[in-house]
Amino acid sequence: MSSFFPCIRPIRFLASIKQYHHAYSTTAQHPLTPSLKILFCSKHFSEGKPWEPLANTTFRPHHIRTCTAADLHQTLSTWRPDVLVPWWHTIDHHLLDRASSLTLIHQFGVGLDNVDVPAATRNGIWVTRLPANGTGNADTVAEHAVLLMLALSRRLPLAVQVVRNGGPFGQPYGMGMIEKTVCIVGLGDIGRALASRLSTWRMRITAVRHRPELGTPPELRDAIDIVYPTSELHRAIAEADYVVSAVKYDRARNRRLFDAAAFKAMKPGAIFVNVARGGLVDEEALADALETGSVGGAGLDVFEREPLDTRSRLLVLSNVIATPHSAGVTDSFYEMGARVFAENVARFARGEMVKYAVNRPETPRKALREMGEEDDAVVLSIND
Numbered sequence: 001m002s003s004f005f006p007c008i009r010p011i012r013f014l015a016s017i018k019q020y021h022h023a024y025s026t027t028a029q030h031p032l033t034p035s036l037k038i039l040f041c042s043k044h045f046s047e048g049k050p051w052e053p054l055a056n057t058t059f060r061p062h063h064i065r066t067c068t069a070a071d072l073h074q075t076l077s078t079w080r081p082d083v084l085v086p087w088w089h090t091i092d093h094h095l096l097d098r099a100s101s102l103t104l105i106h107q108f109g110v111g112l113d114n115v116d117v118p119a120a121t122r123n124g125i126w127v128t129r130l131p132a133n134g135t136g137n138a139d140t141v142a143e144h145a146v147l148l149m150l151a152l153s154r155r156l157p158l159a160v161q162v163v164r165n166g167g168p169f170g171q172p173y174g175m176g177m178i179e180k181t182v183c184i185v186g187l188g189d190i191g192r193a194l195a196s197r198l199s200t201w202r203m204r205i206t207a208v209r210h211r212p213e214l215g216t217p218p219e220l221r222d223a224i225d226i227v228y229p230t231s232e233l234h235r236a237i238a239e240a241d242y243v244v245s246a247v248k249y250d251r252a253r254n255r256r257l258f259d260a261a262a263f264k265a266m267k268p269g270a271i272f273v274n275v276a277r278g279g280l281v282d283e284e285a286l287a288d289a290l291e292t293g294s295v296g297g298a299g300l301d302v303f304e305r306e307p308l309d310t311r312s313r314l315l316v317l318s319n320v321i322a323t324p325h326s327a328g329v330t331d332s333f334y335e336m337g338a339r340v341f342a343e344n345v346a347r348f349a350r351g352e353m354v355k356y357a358v359n360r361p362e363t364p365r366k367a368l369r370e371m372g373e374e375d376d377a378v379v380l381s382i383n384d
């Protein structure tokens, strides 16, 4: 299964772009400039013939190129693209200070922790991304968190193995979630989507919020029992049977928020799920806690280094379920992403403000016209 995703992702993505790009390019309202050069940074894109699905559109092979993270610097300086589409690669100030052709970075995702936005702004480069809510992927990430909670509670990998081994049938394999406490760390779009789902499951829901002054979101007043500030994280997780990390990653603020002390503070045997970013977790400390059983199980979709080293201690533990950063990457995400991307590239080519921009360079390399009420560029909170 793990090898399935890397092949299918770019193909689906590009097929969706073709579909939407075709729709836009056939209307006079969304013509694309033939001169805009777009660089997709993904090892997976470069493994196929990425421009093939775009052959019947106004995109031409010379508009689009793919590169790996390893040849990103080189491609930026030799091919000199206008638009960079990263795939959660680190786009730091070293790279941005030298990428003199770039005018737009369009993340094909929601989280932007990989991009040094202030450095982009300083260099006059616009930065935008996909929206998390509405048609975005906060709901699908929340679904994935539920999936991991359930799969760990019911020890799904073991149960599947028992059937393959011929039984025994009818034995208890796990714990139910009813009447248990779940602590959701981060109450942005993902945390709220998760709380709203679990609110009908007869669970006690608590939350940890970076900005506790925001209180409980009004729509979740009846669902969430108590909101703790981050300074009381350990107290909050000590009473939870499930701890779900859905908090925005900010290297300076919360790198390794879940460290040895946090895992020690958790209720013995409780389940830990991370659908946010790998940098939030001290993976060695988690492996220690899982080995001793002080943490009962872990559902991990994200890792400090992706792809995860196959020799990771986490992968040999039977109480770990790991998925390949796929929580938010579903068919609907691709459709939405391709639509936003195609529309944004068309807007950008016309010199119009892109949607969901997260910065406003003082001296942009490419000036963009604000689009009045049509310009719904907003800074979306993925969590707070």
Ligand SMILES: O=C(O)C(=O)CO
Binding pocket: 108, 109, 110, 111, 112, 137, 141, 325, 326, 327, 328, 329
């Ligand atoms: O969109 C993002 O930032 C994701 O991590 C999707 O899983």
